[in-house]
Amino acid sequence: MESLAFGLTYALAAAGCGIGLGLVGMGAVQAAGRNPEALGKIRTLMILAMSFVDALAIIGLVVALIVKFLK
């Protein structure tokens, strides 16, 4: 049960963030397709937005680790 909780804590966070990252990438690719000259700016914004989404999954991982190792 405990290892299931450990796995799920990360898995649920990662599932949502996977969808989020897909949306960010989709938006960036569509924007680049519409306006290829602004590729540099779009890339910067995309990495910024991706790091925001990424952080949630990593916070999920850290919470899982804390629950597992800090008792």
Add this chain to the structure above:
Amino acid sequence: MIAPLFTASAVPTVSVAPEALFHIGSFPVTNSQMLGLVGIAIILAILFGTVHAVKRGSRGRFMHTVMWAFESLYDTTLEVVGDKRVARKILPLAVTLLFFFLINNWLGILPFVGSVKYNGMPLFRGAAADMNTTFALAIISMGTAQVWAIKRHGFLGNIRRYLVNPFKDPLHSFEGALEIVAEFSRTLALSLRIFGNVFGGEVLLAVIAYLSGYAAGISLPLFYVLELFVGAVQAYVFFMLTVAFISLGLPGEEDAHADAAEDTVKISN
């Protein structure tokens, strides 16, 4: 535990909290503070060296890189804040935070961190891999945002941003109550974001080294490059969010700059 491909390195030990190396009085000196001090020494050496070189008039390639970083960060701040005078006042704090996190994130993944032991405990630990550091710095940046809002709106005016009379304006009163919660959740999210990334990165490197065993020479460099990138991006994100939170408390939200700052904040929450 998972069976590794080839067994070479020891099973990674994960400790979420930093270990106290020794005590000065009742004040514990932890291993993340040690690396933080090393990082601060390096930053001071770089920045004072640059100032010295600029005053002397000799400009090497390294000095140009530091100056380019400062100028582009100033441009970014100006883009978000939209006021030259305010941008110049915000910049020192925001850039200090960026340099602190950048140097410490890069120091934190060097090989001697964690493997050099002192009394059975690692002598060094990434400064941002300690929740105390990141939470303290997040409180400083959110406190600065409040100071700026009080400077602009006055003390009562700042309170009026959060507490609105519900009989006069029910919608804005609800919004203000949400804003109070948002300030706390922003502080927590700001500190957890960088802590999670740096700490997660350390655990990731340890687990990859354990799983790949003798093949670690091939697999680890790739993850090191990833961690260098993540460290730089997270330092930039902390800088960007500090500037955006400060600019949220400043009036003049009708122009496009403040809107852009608000959008950045909405993504983060």
